[in-house]
Amino acid sequence: MSLDLQSTPHWRQGYRFQYEPAQKGHVLLYPEGMIKLNDSASAIGGLIDGQRSVAAIIKALQAEYAEAPDLSEDVEQFMEVARAQHWIELR
Template structure:
């Protein structure tokens, strides 16, 4: 069995959407959604904020910094962002490089 820490998301990892997934604002849903061939996921505000920072170029650390700048009142965000990105990876929405 592989050590879970070996597979943990690191702040130096760069997330990108998996092929076939598209993140966008959907006026009909009045929120951000993640579209994929089999359907759609309506995202809450926090999930939309995190996924809106994914561009395939910036690492997790840079994404956290951008979110802190946008939401300075939120306090420490790193653990929450990493936890959400792990959920997104388990759902096969994102890959890491």
């Protein structure tokens, strides 16, 4: 199933994205545990708010990191992994 850039990612129920001082970084908390996210995943995860589409997230990141090459592939890859791992739902 290909990724629709107009779909809106939502963290699944029971999952929470937050900064964790003890981990010195952003994490994804869920009932069975925690996942520490790298800087790229944290930047993407911080924009998942249930309001922005995948395309809007890409646009916001391109504006913030204007010197970076096209970030579309990185965002799409994150969304695919997050969906496969059941961290997010795309609506």
